[in-house]
Amino acid sequence: xxxxxAEGADHIAAKPTRHAGQSGFAALLPLAALLAFGLILLxxxxxxxxxxxxxxxxxxxxxxxxxxxxxxxLTVVVIGGGENTLSGGIDLSLAANLGMGxxxxxxxxxxxxxxxxxxxxxxLAGLALGAFNAFxxxxxxxxxxxxxxxxxxxxxxxxxxxxxxxxxxxxxxxRRFLGGHDPLFGLPILAWALxxxxxxxxxxxxxxxxxxxxxxxxxxxxxxxxAGLNTRAWTAGSYLVSGFCGxxxxxxxxxxxxxxxxxxxxxxxxxxAATFLGTVFSRRLSPTIGGTLxxxxxxxxxxxxFQLLNISSYWVAGIQGVLMLAVVATTSLRRPL
Amino acid sequence: MDRRxxxxxxxxxxxxxxxxxxxxxxxxxxxxxxxxAEAAAEAARAGLSLAGKTIAISAxxxxxxxxxxxxQAQIDEVxxxxxxxxGLDAQRNDQKLVSQLQTLVGQKPDAVIQTLGAxxxxxxxxxxxxxxxxxxxxxxxxxxxxxxNSTSDNFSLGAQLALQLVSDLGGKGNIALFTxxxxxxxxxxxxxxxxxxxxxxxxxxxxxxxxxxxIPNTIQDSFQKVTALLSQYPEGKLDAIWASWDIPVxxxxxxxxxxxxxxxxxxxxxxxxxxxxxxxxxxxxAGAVAVQxxxxxxRTAVRNLARYFAGETLPSTSFVPAILANRQNATEVxxxxxxx
Numbered sequence: 154x155x156x157x158x159a160e161g162a163d164h165i166a167a168k169p170t171r172h173a174g175q176s177g178f179a180a181l182l183p184l185a186a187l188l189a190f191g192l193i194l195l196x197x198x199x200x201x202x203x204x205x206x207x208x209x210x211x212x213x214x215x216x217x218x219x220x221x222x223x224x225x226x227l228t229v230v231v232i233g234g235g236e237n238t239l240s241g242g243i244d245l246s247l248a249a250n251l252g253m254g255x256x257x258x259x260x261x262x263x264x265x266x267x268x269x270x271x272x273x274x275x276x277l278a279g280l281a282l283g284a285f286n287a288f289x290x291x292x293x294x295x296x297x298x299x300x301x302x303x304x305x306x307x308x309x310x311x312x313x314x315x316x317x318x319x320x321x322x323x324x325x326x327x328r329r330f331l332g333g334h335d336p337l338f339g340l341p342i343l344a345w346a347l348x349x350x351x352x353x354x355x356x357x358x359x360x361x362x363x364x365x366x367x368x369x370x371x372x373x374x375x376x377x378x379x380a381g382l383n384t385r386a387w388t389a390g391s392y393l394v395s396g397f398c399g400x401x402x403x404x405x406x407x408x409x410x411x412x413x414x415x416x417x418x419x420x421x422x423x424x425x426a427a428t429f430l431g432t433v434f435s436r437r438l439s440p441t442i443g444g445t446l447x448x449x450x451x452x453x454x455x456x457x458x459f460q461l462l463n464i465s466s467y468w469v470a471g472i473q474g475v476l477m478l479a480v481v482a483t484t485s486l487r488r489p490l
Numbered sequence: 491m492d493r494r495x496x497x498x499x500x501x502x503x504x505x506x507x508x509x510x511x512x513x514x515x516x517x518x519x520x521x522x523x524x525x526x527a528e529a530a531a532e533a534a535r536a537g538l539s540l541a542g543k544t545i546a547i548s549a550x551x552x553x554x555x556x557x558x559x560x561x562q563a564q565i566d567e568v569x570x571x572x573x574x575x576x577g578l579d580a581q582r583n584d585q586k587l588v589s590q591l592q593t594l595v596g597q598k599p600d601a602v603i604q605t606l607g608a609x610x611x612x613x614x615x616x617x618x619x620x621x622x623x624x625x626x627x628x629x630x631x632x633x634x635x636x637x638x639n640s641t642s643d644n645f646s647l648g649a650q651l652a653l654q655l656v657s658d659l660g661g662k663g664n665i666a667l668f669t670x671x672x673x674x675x676x677x678x679x680x681x682x683x684x685x686x687x688x689x690x691x692x693x694x695x696x697x698x699x700x701x702x703x704x705i706p707n708t709i710q711d712s713f714q715k716v717t718a719l720l721s722q723y724p725e726g727k728l729d730a731i732w733a734s735w736d737i738p739v740x741x742x743x744x745x746x747x748x749x750x751x752x753x754x755x756x757x758x759x760x761x762x763x764x765x766x767x768x769x770x771x772x773x774x775x776a777g778a779v780a781v782q783x784x785x786x787x788x789r790t791a792v793r794n795l796a797r798y799f800a801g802e803t804l805p806s807t808s809f810v811p812a813i814l815a816n817r818q819n820a821t822e823v824x825x826x827x828x829x830x
Binding site for chain 1: 597673
């Protein structure tokens with residue numbers, strides 16, 4: 154398999170987004186989105202003295218960490234599979250993958266198995282589901298939307314069998330570590346874990362040959378193939394990364410909750426929302442690691458700020474919906490008629 | 491414990507209700523509205539007030555009858571006593587529930603009332619609140635981090651429901667249980683009480699494996715599970731289906747109706763109006779339901795909080811009476827609790 158040079162990949166990746174320049178509004182969108190985010194932060198800060206305290210802000214990052222790490226996985230899939238809603242890259246099994254991994258981890262921990270075994274088991278379960286998705290999509294040629302819908306059901310079934318659909322208490326060294334605070338600043342470890350994970354993902358996806366090739370495959374598969382890339386392998390790889398994120402999310406989740414939870418399906422829509430909302434933070438209105446992270450944090454900030462201002466949390470869901478519609482509407486501006 | 495001792499202890503537990511819950515009326519036979527108005531008047535006489543206080547009302551969810559009634563009653567009662575309520579509905583999302591409790595630690599309300607939630611999920615949050623010197627009260631959560639828990643007397647109602655089941659079955663038969671309730675203490679108590687009663691009725695057999703309810707989509711899921719169970723246990727092979735709350739048996743009863751099976755009766759707890767109506771319907775195979783008073787439970791929690799601020803010493807648990815509605819008295823109970 155030949156690798157592209159950075160320049161070549163950039164050229165190919167840029168190709169499908171050539172229309173971005175056609176609309177001045179679309180070009181201004183990332184700036185507007187950042188300004189809007191900043192404005193909301195400002196309103197919260199002016200309304201609640203509590204909001205801007207580092208302890209609170211880092212707590213929001215920790216609270217967003219599970220959603221964000223899943224959304225990072227979905228971002229990689231969407232970058233590698235293209236953004237077409239029906240035929241492009243999508244992984245609907247991510248949330249269920251988390252539930253499955255958390256159940257496996259919790260059951261092993263409950264049975265007295267050490268973290269040394271339980272942690273790899275959760276990650277391997279995630280990778281296995283990713284491999285299943287990759288096989289169904291790349292080898293069997295199934296639509297990602299349908300293939301991952303199937304694997305989602307599979308993962309939910311495994312979770313229910315393994316955990317007997319109960320909340321299992323987890324009191325392991327991993328829980329104490331991830332659920333704890335760093336000794337230096339007293340900030341949540343999960344917040345640091347998310348920032349570190351995002352940094353690694355950003356470096357790989359946006360600044361490495363791997364990432365550039367992935368963008369090429371998702372952006373224009375025909376051109377990527379012509380340039381000698383094995384597009385099927387890259388697509389399969391993106392689902393493995395996503396599966397890994399499901400496993401990592403499972404560990405974050407037991408670290409955060411101190412238990413396995415039966416409600417992981419709740420993450421599905423917010424994960425999709427964060428990934429697609431994140432596109433407004435990028436210059437080309439494409440999914441990016443940084444954009445996804447900002448969007449996940451934005452959703453966390455809304456929930457936190459609304460609670461501090463004593464505004465009903467029901468508004469968060471409503472606003473999330475309005476934003477999604479706005480993003481879909483504006484990003485469609487860049488597509489040719 | 492023999493049966494006589496068991497009944498005696500049940501009676502003692504029942505007698506303890508009045509002592510444990512000064513806010514609660516001996517209102518078993520009263521309309522909930524009337525009982526409530528009287529309790530409100532009593533609260534006013536006692537000079538209870540939450541003026542100037544901000545109280546966080548944190549609930550695991552509000553989609554079930556019990557949840558929404560208890561949640562709304564707490565918010566109403568806080569406002570009626572002059573306080574400000576922060577309403578937090580986690581919508582049965584554990585991450586949201588833990589997050590909202592974490593945020594409360596920094597937000598520093600004057601007190602927090604937590605309604606329901608699996609103990610492993612909520613308890614670390616309640617502990618953090620207690621360590622931050624924020625008083626914690628609960629509804630249906632048994633935690634050492636709470637000053638007071640307002641709840642039905644689940645020991646008594648669990649035993650009453652079990653005895654009704656045993657009586658309807660004539661002391662023998664096959665029953666199926668929904669038991670996915672680990673960590674939810676009130677439900678665990680009801681199951682333990684059922685087992686305690688069944689111990690003395692060896693001819694009642696619990697079929698294995700247990701049914702496992704799920705949340706959300708409980709009704710749809712229990713409908714499917716019971717439909718499958720019915721094909722496995724044809725007429726005469728199954729006599730009753732029991733759940734520690736009534737949403738799973740609401741689905742179970744609908745499955746029985748759809749299958750045209752009248753040989754199986756269902757039993758549950760809470761008093762969701764749709765299920766009480768099924769118990770009242772002579773053509774529906776619903777045996778009995780322990781009807782809780784979630785509105786009064788919620789108000790009791792808030793009044794206890796006001797008492798705490800007024801310097802009173804509180805019992806660790808306030809029991810609110812529940813009423814057993816069976817096929818004979820369900821219509822009457824519906825009237826008493828204001829459902830018809």
